[in-house]
Structure formats: structure tokens, C-alpha cells
Amino acid sequence: MSEADRLFASPQPPADFTFNEDVVRVFPDMIKRSVPGYPTIVENLGVIAARFAQPHSRLYDLGCSLGAVTQALRRHVRAEGTRVVAIDNSTAMVTRCREYLSAQDSMHEELLPxxxxxxxxxxVPLESASVIALNFTLQFIAPKQRLDLLSRLRANLLPGGALLLSEKIRFSESQTQELLNGLHLDFKRANGYSELEIAQKRTALENVMLTDTLDEHRARLQGAGFTTVVPWFQCLNFTSLIALP
Structure with a gap:
């Protein structure tokens, strides 16, 4: 079971945020209280994927963390012969993800493998896929590596497939950035985070999570070979996009 997120509740020396065992233990609570609209995004990624999933193809969940998107894909996709490949570089995340998926298997029949x-x-080598999900993953990739990654994903995407990208975004207009950043902080306060917790987590993330504007995302996706980029969801400074080849 997930614990309440109290990782930054007491003063601690500055250190970069990592997806270690401590984070994994509280991650469901952390992301629910930190990312507005997260449950809506995750569930609808499954719904959207069902439109683009092709029979006998792969569905990738890249940076899968605890497998929330993978579970949504398995709930909604019914294309014959499809299978999900969930990838993450955190040992702690992968271990817990496998436990959660095993629990899902015990509660449902006829889920995608x-x-x-x-x-x-x-x-990691990737094979052709009809759906690729990057759910709050690209923002943790070094900016200079993002275009190469997206270009590789585009090359492995089947015709008629889709890339599903969710990210925290920033805004080029200072007034908009100040407003939506402030509203996001209000969202965290409303979910019980103290000023100390907010400040310490912001410090931990500032060198690790580097955000782009929506225009930067669109231009990079087009540079990677995607022809259509459709924002389908935004809540405060969090958005989710569909990118089509």
C-alpha cells in the first residue's frame, strides 16, 4: 500500500530528486497531490490508446514508474494480439510496478500481456509499435537528448499509430507563467503540503525536471517527423498531447 508523502516534511540537506525506494513508497500519494488532473490523464490515455492500437502490435509505456498508464492500456485496449512493454530505469519502480500488475491480473480476466x-x-532497443506513451517522462530527459529520442520513437511508430505525451509545461509570457505557477502552488497547499515541503521539493527538482513551453514541444515533435500535434488536455501547467505521424 502507498504511504502518505512526507518526504520533504522536515528540513534536509539539498539533494537532487531521484526515483528511489523512498519515493516509490509514497509515489501514488505524491503524484495525486502534486499533478492536477493526473487520474483523468491516465485513464483517458487508455481510452485514446484504444483508438490507435493495432492488432498484433506493441504498446510502449516509457518511463512507466508504477505502471498506472500500463494498467489503463490493459483496461481499455482490445485489439487482438497486442501487448504492452513497460520500461523504467528505476529498480525500485520496476519492482513495485510488477507487484501492482500482478495484483491487476488477479482481479481481471483477459488482460493484455x-x-x-x-x-x-x-x-533500450525498441521495436515497431502502434502506441507509445511518455507520461511525464520527457521532462526528466536531458534537453539535448529529447529530439533524438522522439525521432527514434517516430521511426518505430507504425503508420496510423500515435505518441501520447504528457508534460508539465512553462509559459513564455511572464504574467501567464506567474499566474499558473501560483495556482499550482495553491493546488499543492490545498492538498496538504506545507511551505517547507513545497520549497524543498522544488529545490530537489530544479536540476532534474526541466520543462518546455507548448510551442517548444510542438516544434520538437514536428522536427522529429510528427505531422500533427493535438493538445487534448490541460489543467493549470500540466498538459497531454497526441502526436501523429
Whole structure:
């Protein structure tokens, strides 16, 4: 079971955020209280994937963390012969993800088969796929590596497939950025985070999670060979996009 997120509740020396065992233990609570609209995004990624999934193809969940998107894909996709490949480079995440998926198997029948792989998505060989999900993953990839990754994903995407990308975004207009950033902080306060927790987590993430504007995402996706980029969801400074080849 997930614990309440109290990782930054007491003063601690500055350190970069990592997806270690401590984070994994509280991750479901952390992301629910930190990312507005997260449950809506995850469930609808399954719904959207069902439209683009092709028979006898792979569905990738890259940076799968605890497998929330993988579970949504398995709930909604019914294309014959499809299978999910979930990949993450955190040993702690992969271990817990496998436990959660095993629990899902015990509660449902006729779910898509799934393989959980511990690997770096920048290095692992990928095969052709009809759906590729990057759910709050690209923002943790070094900016100089993002175009190459997306170009590789585009090359492995089947005609008629889709890339599903969710990200925290920033805004080029300072007034908009200040407003939506402030509203996001209000969202965290409303979910019980203290000023100390907010400040310490922001410090931990500032060198690890580097955000782009929506225009930067669109331009990069087009540079990678995607012809259509459709934002289908936004809540405050979090968005989800469908990119089509």
C-alpha cells in the first residue's frame, strides 16, 4: 500500500530528486497531490490508446514508474494480439510496478500481456509499435537528448499509430507563467503540503525536471517527423498531447 508523502516534511540537506525506494513508497500519494488532473490523464490515455492500437502490435509505456498508464492500456485496449512493454530505469519502480500488475491480473480476466523491463529508454532497443506513451517522462530527459529520442520513437511508430505525451509545461509570457505557477502552488497547499515541503521539493527538482513551453514541444515533435500535434488536455501547467505521424 502507498504511504502518505512526507518526504520533504522536515528540513534536509539539498539533494537532487531521484526515483528511489523512498519515493516509490509514497509515489501514488505524491503524484495525486502534486499533478492536477493526473487520474483523468491516465485513464483517458487508455481510452485514446484504444483508438490507435493495432492488432498484433506493441504498446510502449516509457518511463512507466508504477505502471498506472500500463494498467489503463490493459483496461481499455482490445485489439487482438497486442501487448504492452513497460520500461523504467528505476529498480525500485520496476519492482513495485510488477507487484501492482500482478495484483491487476488477479482481479481481471483477459488482460493484455505485459512485459516490465528495467532499462534506460535512451538505450533500450525498441521495436515497431502502434502506441507509445511518455507520461511525464520527457521532462526528466536531458534537453539535448529529447529530439533524438522522439525521432527514434517516430521511426518505430507504425503508420496510423500515435505518441501520447504528457508534460508539465512553462509559459513564455511572464504574467501567464506567474499566474499558473501560483495556482499550482495553491493546488499543492490545498492538498496538504506545507511551505517547507513545497520549497524543498522544488529545490530537489530544479536540476532534474526541466520543462518546455507548448510551442517548444510542438516544434520538437514536428522536427522529429510528427505531422500533427493535438493538445487534448490541460489543467493549470500540466498538459497531454497526441502526436501523429
Amino acid at each position: 505485459v512485459e516490465v523491463v528495467e532499462a534506460d529508454i535512451l538505450d
